[in-house]
Amino acid sequence: MTQGLAADVIVVGAGIIGAACAQALARRGLDVLVLDAGLPGATAAGMGHLLVLDDNPAELALSQYSLQRWRDIARNLPEGCAYRSNGTLWLAANAEEMAVAEHKHANLRAHGVICQLVGAPRLCEREPLLREGLEGGLLIEDDGILYAPATARWMLDQPRIRQRQARVAEVDGARVRLDDGQWLAATAVVLANGIQATELCPELPIQPKKGHLLITDRYPGQVTHTLVELGYVTSAHNASGPSAACNIQPRPTGQLFIGASRQFGTTDPQVEGWMLARMLKRATEYVPALAQLNAIRAWTGFRAASPDGLPLVGQHPQRPGLWLAVGHEGLGVTTAPATADLLVAQLFDEHPPLAAQAYLPQRFLGEPTHA
Amino acid sequence: MPELTLDGRALRVAEGTSVAAALALAGDGCTRTSVSGQRRAPLCGMGICQECRVSIDGRRRLACQTLCRDGMQVETRA
Ligand SMILES: Cc1cc2nc3c(=O)[nH]c(=O)nc-3n(C[C@H](O)[C@H](O)[C@H](O)COP(=O)(O)OP(=O)(O)OC[C@H]3O[C@@H](n4cnc5c(N)ncnc54)[C@H](O)[C@@H]3O)c2cc1C
Ligand code: FES
Numbered sequence: 001m002t003q004g005l006a007a008d009v010i011v012v013g014a015g016i017i018g019a020a021c022a023q024a025l026a027r028r029g030l031d032v033l034v035l036d037a038g039l040p041g042a043t044a045a046g047m048g049h050l051l052v053l054d055d056n057p058a059e060l061a062l063s064q065y066s067l068q069r070w071r072d073i074a075r076n077l078p079e080g081c082a083y084r085s086n087g088t089l090w091l092a093a094n095a096e097e098m099a100v101a102e103h104k105h106a107n108l109r110a111h112g113v114i115c116q117l118v119g120a121p122r123l124c125e126r127e128p129l130l131r132e133g134l135e136g137g138l139l140i141e142d143d144g145i146l147y148a149p150a151t152a153r154w155m156l157d158q159p160r161i162r163q164r165q166a167r168v169a170e171v172d173g174a175r176v177r178l179d180d181g182q183w184l185a186a187t188a189v190v191l192a193n194g195i196q197a198t199e200l201c202p203e204l205p206i207q208p209k210k211g212h213l214l215i216t217d218r219y220p221g222q223v224t225h226t227l228v229e230l231g232y233v234t235s236a237h238n239a240s241g242p243s244a245a246c247n248i249q250p251r252p253t254g255q256l257f258i259g260a261s262r263q264f265g266t267t268d269p270q271v272e273g274w275m276l277a278r279m280l281k282r283a284t285e286y287v288p289a290l291a292q293l294n295a296i297r298a299w300t301g302f303r304a305a306s307p308d309g310l311p312l313v314g315q316h317p318q319r320p321g322l323w324l325a326v327g328h329e330g331l332g333v334t335t336a337p338a339t340a341d342l343l344v345a346q347l348f349d350e351h352p353p354l355a356a357q358a359y360l361p362q363r364f365l366g367e368p369t370h371a
Numbered sequence: 372m373p374e375l376t377l378d379g380r381a382l383r384v385a386e387g388t389s390v391a392a393a394l395a396l397a398g399d400g401c402t403r404t405s406v407s408g409q410r411r412a413p414l415c416g417m418g419i420c421q422e423c424r425v426s427i428d429g430r431r432r433l434a435c436q437t438l439c440r441d442g443m444q445v446e447t448r449a
Contacts, residue, residue, distance in 0.1 A: 217424050217431045218406070253406045294431040296421040 006184035007033035015043035018192035019152035020340035026160035037167035043148045045301020050144040058358035069337035082147035089225040090138040097230040101138040115140045129287045148333045174321030190323045195304045197326040208302040210263040217294040220254030244279040246286045303330045312361040313342045317368040375443035391434040402434045
């Protein structure tokens with residue numbers, strides 16, 4: 001570490017993204033200082049579903065690479081991180097959605113993702129609680145789940161990483177000012193502070209997208225795969241108004257996680273009854289027996305949405321020394337390993353493991369003003 | 372005076388007794404065993420904390436929010 005510097009690299013944010021970046025940097029032999037203000041972040045609020053998504057080629061590349069990395073990481077993960085490779089079962093309610101499933105199947109297969117179409121009769125064999133009359137589904141076998149907050153803590157538990165609870169009030173290239181006025185300098189600063197990124201860099205095109213979640217009491221063995229409706233592709237992703245889609249995830253404890261809702265234009269963390277009701281109603285349209293279960297908690301969280309749904313990973317084009325790892329929307333737990341690897345490759349000026357172009361901040365912020 | 376079964380044992384309680392109160396009277400006061408194997412008991416007594424989850428006639432309910440009824444089967448070790 002160079003004299004006078006607080007660390008080689010300062011990472012702002014100790015969520016799953018900051019933690020993955022810090023771990024990757026520390027493994028390269030750098031001393032890393034992680035600053036976190038202790039605000040309620042997306043990592044603690046989210047579902048931790050590890051899934052391949054293919055709305056566009058860049059999203060598929062990022063998620064597929066990450067799923068492979070998670071499988072490697074999982075070998076060393078402590079049990080508390082609750083990693084499971086339980087697969088995702090995408091559900092088609094009608095012929096139109098089944099056509100989406102078939103298209104998705106072909107696309108994923110072409111990219112080497114292990115998946116299979118499941119016809120209506122086999123659907124209820126695999127998941128007996130599903131209602132009758134669904135058209136079919138698509139099973140993606142290597143998708144998984146993770147308890148992200150524990151995983152972030154595990155990633156940060158490294159000799160070369162120091163953690164400090166502090167709120168960053170200003171970033172200036174490779175320096176940060178804490179809210180007590182103290183300046184800390186490094187050779188690089190990584191901004192990984194989720195939806196709060198715009199407080200430090202107002203020029204970032206990031207918007208909070210609110211989500212509700214609910215967890216039930218323990219009902220072991222009732223649901224095996226993470227059940228997601230394919231209407232998700234058409235309704236939730238593309239709508240600008242409030243929307244809800246069926247997303248049911250079995251936790252290793254036997255509890256069921258139920259999501260997912262999406263709302264723009266609010267930063268109020270309050271659980272909203274009407275939105276929760278709409279979300280639960282949607283879930284019971286696929287698994288009617290849910291209505292008989294006892295829920296124990298509901299809460300909300302905010303996804304950091306960029307205009308194209310992809311994260312911003314790379315150096316800030318107008319603020320040399322400041323590196324961005326933000327805008328991971330509803331997929332940041334999944335895409336944390338790819339984000340960390342892309343960031344490290346760019347910091348070390350190496351060939352990245354997947355093409356970096358689609359995730360560069362330049363696409364929103366313009367070309368670099370520095371040499 | 373409803374008569375219910377608590378972990379296989381018959382118990383008669385006064386009208387208006389909650390399942391949580393019945394457990395305190397006649398059981399170990401606990402409603403369930405947690406993932407980590409600990410026995411858990413009612414805490415808030417008003418339907419908020421969810422600590423008092425218990426199996427009643429095969430369904431998960433809150434012991435503090437459920438009144439004892441004739442013939443009820445309460446299982447704290449299910
Ligand atoms: C309801 C919901 C469901 C989701 N489901 C999934 C899912 O199933 N699968 C999936 O892959 N992803 C999911 N996500 C998305 C995923 O959770 C996020 O993309 C991911 O957690 C983002 O991590 P992060 O580290 O960027 O941000 P955060 O976890 O938000 O962490 C940011 C950190 O920065 C800190 N911070 C902020 N400002 C400052 C400051 N000025 N100074 C110091 N520290 C600061 C905060 O304290 C916080 O700890 C979901 C998100 C939500 C909201
Ligand atoms: S004791 Fe708290 S909900 Fe019953």
